[in-house]
Amino acid sequence: MEKLFLLDAYALIYRAYYAFIKNPRINSKGFNTSAVLGFVNTLEEVLRKEEPTHIGIAFDPPGPTFRHNAFAAYKAQREETPEVIKWSVTPIKDIIKAYRIPILEIRGYEADDVIGTLATQAGKRGINTYMMTPDKDYGQLVSEHVFMYRPKYGDKDFDIMGVDEVKEKFNIESPAQVIDMLGLMGDTADNIPGCPGVGEKTAQKLIAQFGSIESLLAHTDELKGAIKKKVEENEEQIRFSKFLATIKTDVPVELDMETLKRREPDEKELRRIFEQLEFRTLIERVLNGEKKSAPATPAQPDLFGFFTDNGTEETKNSNLTRLDDLHYDYQLVDNEEKMRDLFQKLITTQVLSLDTETTGTDPISAELVGMSFSYEENQAFYVPVPPDGEEAQKIVNIFKPVFENEKIVKVGQNIKYDLLVLENYGVTLKGKMFDTMIAHYVLQPELRHGMDYLAEIYLKYDTIKIEELIGPKGKNQKNMRDLPPNEVYKYACEDADVTLKLKNVLEGELAENGVKDLFEEIEMPLVPVLAYMERNGVRIDTEALKETSRHFTARMNQIEEEVHQLAGTNFNIASPKQVGEILFDKLKIVEKAKKTKSGQYVTSEEVLESLKGKHEIVGKILEHRGLKKLLGTYIDALPQLINPKTGRIHTSFNQTVTATGRLSSSNPNLQNIPVRNEDGKEIRKAFIPDDGCEFFSADYSQIELRIMAHLSEDPHMIEAFNEEQDIHAATAAKIYKEPLEGVTREQRSKAKTANFGIIYGISVFGLAERLNVDRKEAKALIDGYFETYPHVREYMDKSIRSAREKGYIETIFKRKRYLPDINSHNAVVRGYAERNAINAPIQGSAADIIKVAMVRIYQRFMKEGIRSKMILQVHDELNFSVLPEEKEKVKQIVISEMESAYKMKVPLRADCGWGKNWLEAH
Numbered sequence: 009m010e011k012l013f014l015l016d017a018y019a020l021i022y023r024a025y026y027a028f029i030k031n032p033r034i035n036s037k038g039f040n041t042s043a044v045l046g047f048v049n050t051l052e053e054v055l056r057k058e059e060p061t062h063i064g065i066a067f068d069p070p071g072p073t074f075r076h077n078a079f080a081a082y083k084a085q086r087e088e089t090p091e092v093i094k095w096s097v098t099p100i101k102d103i104i105k106a107y108r109i110p111i112l113e114i115r116g117y118e119a120d121d122v123i124g125t126l127a128t129q130a131g132k133r134g135i136n137t138y139m140m141t142p143d144k145d146y147g148q149l150v151s152e153h154v155f156m157y158r159p160k161y162g163d164k165d166f167d168i169m170g171v172d173e174v175k176e177k178f179n180i181e182s183p184a185q186v187i188d189m190l191g192l193m194g195d196t197a198d199n200i201p202g203c204p205g206v207g208e209k210t211a212q213k214l215i216a217q218f219g220s221i222e223s224l225l226a227h228t229d230e231l232k233g234a235i236k237k238k239v240e241e242n243e244e245q246i247r248f249s250k251f252l253a254t255i256k257t258d259v260p261v262e263l264d265m266e267t268l269k270r271r272e273p274d275e276k277e278l279r280r281i282f283e284q285l286e287f288r289t290l291i292e293r294v295l296n297g298e299k300k301s302a303p304a305t306p307a308q309p310d311l312f313g314f315f316t317d318n319g320t321e322e323t324k325n326s327n328l329t330r331l332d333d334l335h336y337d338y339q340l341v342d343n344e345e346k347m348r349d350l351f352q353k354l355i356t357t358q359v360l361s362l363d364t365e366t367t368g369t370d371p372i373s374a375e376l377v378g379m380s381f382s383y384e385e386n387q388a389f390y391v392p393v394p395p396d397g398e399e400a401q402k403i404v405n406i407f408k409p410v411f412e413n414e415k416i417v418k419v420g421q422n423i424k425y426d427l428l429v430l431e432n433y434g435v436t437l438k439g440k441m442f443d444t445m446i447a448h449y450v451l452q453p454e455l456r457h458g459m460d461y462l463a464e465i466y467l468k469y470d471t472i473k474i475e476e477l478i479g480p481k482g483k484n485q486k487n488m489r490d491l492p493p494n495e496v497y498k499y500a501c502e503d504a505d506v507t508l509k510l511k512n513v514l515e516g517e518l519a520e521n522g523v524k525d526l527f528e529e530i531e532m533p534l535v536p537v538l539a540y541m542e543r544n545g546v547r548i549d550t551e552a553l554k555e556t557s558r559h560f561t562a563r564m565n566q567i568e569e570e571v572h573q574l575a576g577t578n579f580n581i582a583s584p585k586q587v588g589e590i591l592f593d594k595l596k597i598v599e600k601a602k603k604t605k606s607g608q609y610v611t612s613e614e615v616l617e618s619l620k621g622k623h624e625i626v627g628k629i630l631e632h633r634g635l636k637k638l639l640g641t642y643i644d645a646l647p648q649l650i651n652p653k654t655g656r657i658h659t660s661f662n663q664t665v666t667a668t669g670r671l672s673s674s675n676p677n678l679q680n681i682p683v684r685n686e687d688g689k690e691i692r693k694a695f696i697p698d699d700g701c702e703f704f705s706a707d708y709s710q711i712e713l714r715i716m717a718h719l720s721e722d723p724h725m726i727e728a729f730n731e732e733q734d735i736h737a738a739t740a741a742k743i744y745k746e747p748l749e750g751v752t753r754e755q756r757s758k759a760k761t762a763n764f765g766i767i768y769g770i771s772v773f774g775l776a777e778r779l780n781v782d783r784k785e786a787k788a789l790i791d792g793y794f795e796t797y798p799h800v801r802e803y804m805d806k807s808i809r810s811a812r813e814k815g816y817i818e819t820i821f822k823r824k825r826y827l828p829d830i831n832s833h834n835a836v837v838r839g840y841a842e843r844n845a846i847n848a849p850i851q852g853s854a855a856d857i858i859k860v861a862m863v864r865i866y867q868r869f870m871k872e873g874i875r876s877k878m879i880l881q882v883h884d885e886l887n888f889s890v891l892p893e894e895k896e897k898v899k900q901i902v903i904s905e906m907e908s909a910y911k912m913k914v915p916l917r918a919d920c921g922w923g924k925n926w927l928e929a930h
Contacts, residue, residue, distance in 0.1 A: 545656030
């Protein structure tokens with residue numbers, strides 16, 4: 009059975025690009041590969057899932073089309089194409105050619121016209137044809153054998169729309185009437201004007217009554233009032249809009265199924281392109297994994313005669329080296345005599361790369377399977393460690409003096425993990441450390457930092473993958489313990505060897521890029537601090553959580569009953585679809601509600617928050633959602649994370665995740681525990697100190713505003729902080745021209761929102777929405793703010809200018825954040841980068857300052873024999889479990905080190921509190 013797929017290239021490229029807009033995929037050469045990666049992933053999924061027998065991909069041609077010639081303003085309001093998309097077209101076309109898929113492109117006609125013509129011809133032949141695009145215009149082409157195939161959207165799967173689905177979506181009698189709908193309501197995306205004042209609902213009514221635009225215009229005497237006037241006054245515009253909205257089905261092209269037949273891809277060429285773009289996962293999945301083969305048809309010449317041909321480079325073999333290409337000396341050290349000989353070699357080295365093989369990924373509970381060492385490139389040693397505890401300890405003890413020798417520099421990839429595992433055997437990793445993962449994070453915070461990726465980029469080397477040893481992820485995956493040492497040793501030796509090679513490259517890069525001090529003085533000294541905090545863990549009051557769980561569940565059930573009563577019917581409150589139908593179809597709380605591309609109402613938290621004043625039911629639905637999220641994410645989940653041996657939760661602090669420099673945490677993610685509402689505070693109440701200890705919390709006061717004062721050198725802001733004034737009241741006093749003591753609570757609140765909003769680049773619209781005031785008042789507030797603090801405006805402008813020149817911004821400690829879109833001609837893309845240019849130096853400097861404080865507090869605790877423990881870090885806050893007899897000493901150390909971490913033009917201030925749990929202390 010023939011199955012033809014026709015893809016609208018640009019629609020899918022744009023979609024892929026914007027899907028990654030907040031978290032772009034940047035490769036080591038600095039290219040944003042989001043659009044290419046997203047496009048290829050979509051193509052691969054279609055090929056794998058749908059197995060088309062025939063396929064073609066249509067592009068809009070360069071230059072104007074017949075629509076532009078007829079209507080100069082056609083698509084004129086669109087933002088200029090982002091540079092990344094322009095750059096992406098060439099590699100995407102090269103990839104399509106490597107897949108041996110025809111590129112369909114005809115000068116003067118858009119991609120949808122080419123697809124429309126070929127789909128219509130195929131449908132008439134009875135060939136099932138799928139037009140892949142998110143654009144609603146294609147609905148007009150749907151027929152018995154022609155379908156719209158809409159790509160995935162969020163968590164929605166691919167959506168196939170036939171005749172019935174199109175009719176239902178637009179509430180029309182025939183798919184052809186989609187043209188009439190667009191002709192009347194217009195299309196802002198394509199700048200099709202339509203009839204002024206006619207929206208979707210009015211267009212549906214008119215088409216239901218008259219059947220078509222032509223019939224409507226022939227019977228305007230049957231219309232009444234304002235609609236009659238609008239239609240009659242805009243007759244020509246309506247006719248012209250229908251012309252613009254009509255997809256042509258008579259483009260000069262003949263359907264040739266032989267040319268469109270799916271063929272085996274050119275794997276060598278695909279591999280070359282994927283390697284060049286650094287699509288390592290795609291190489292594994294598409295080229296190295298199990299693939300469904302396409303029909304084995306040899307490559308055909310271009311029979312259409314209009315496919316573009318940019319020419320392709322001669323196919324090259326992979327340029328990555330593998331272990332077998334090297335002269336290497338990897339040794340299995342599997343008896344005591346060999347181990348003692350190895351120890352003698354290691355104890356005299358100056359730099360030692362090390363790696364541990366273990367039974368699991370949680371370092372607190374993991375057991376050693378083996379240890380590998382390398383002190384010279386292409387040479388490494390693997391020491392297997394048996395499961396028996398006593399025997400394992402004996403082997404570790406042989407090497408303990410090496411690990412604890414302060415003169416030897418220890419090199420690792422994610423060395424914190426190895427440090428924690430070795431602590432399970434009574435070993436303290438001492439001396440200077442060099443973590444290749446963190447070194448790369450400091451150099452390129454936006455990129456990946458895994459060893460396999462770094463080896464490929466810096467060493468042009470393809471490592472042995474763990475899956476080659478223990479099999480793919482899943483229930484049948486083996487444990488390292490299951491393999492004999494002679495199957496493991498090359499893999500383990502390679503890890504230590506590659507890490508040493510990476511250190512030798514990255515060390516020079518750090519110095520070259522001016523971030524050596526940041527790496528050596530902040531990031532690396534922080535590693536043992538985070539390991540110490542993870543080892544300490546934190547205690548949880550499980551009984552308090554159980555009680556909270558019962559209380560919240562009862563409240564949720566009560567709220568659900570109240571919601572059903574307000575709705576007048578029972579429905580699934582957890583279903584966004586059903587919530588949308590109740591709010592907008594049954595209760596009609598707004599006239600026009602936002603819908604997703606699949607036609608479902610949008611009921612996100614943001615949307616519901618904006619509708620709270622419209623109906624009592626909205627607030628209750630939000631409250632129910634909030635409770636459900638707290639239960640699932642924290643209240644019921646936290647007890648499951650308690651380590652049975654220690655009775656504590658050991659969160660992992662991640663140093664290489666956020667682009668700003670802030671720490672993140674996982675299992676559990678403590679950074680996202682809500683603190684503002686009463687329900688969220690219940691979670692903090694469950695975090696308790698050790699028996700007989702008190703919970704101590706210290707956090708920086710308004711650190712980001714203080715950094716803004718320092719960086720902007722604004723005299724008014726500096727004065728307010730130096731005189732220890734309430735900064736929000738001081739801001740309000742200047743904006744509203746009131747004496748400080750005359751500032752009202754509401755004025756202070758608005759000034760506070762402005763203070764924090766402006767450093768995040770908030771707009772007039774955003775501030776108006778946040779404060780629930782009109783735009784005029786929001787504009788006056790922002791204007792007043794910059795009048796009060798003129799140097800802040802200068803700092804913001806200067807930050808953007810500097811980012812444009814350099815392509816990056818820097819924190820106080822020279823941490824870089826790259827902003828490749830800062831010079832984009834696309835306003836949306838550029839605006840996002842500009843906001844980062846303003847805020848990233850502030851947020852990044854705050855992150856650096858608390859890291860400095862943590863390192864100094866830890867070093868003081870160690871030096872002065874403090875037995876109280878630092879247990880948590882959340883944003884600008886540090887938490888401790890403190891022995892009563894050390895209270896004053898701990899408070900003195902913590903506050904003094906936090907407040908002296910960096911000398912600014914304004915003082916750093918830390919607030920603190922005590923309690924029997926986290927909530928009481930903070």
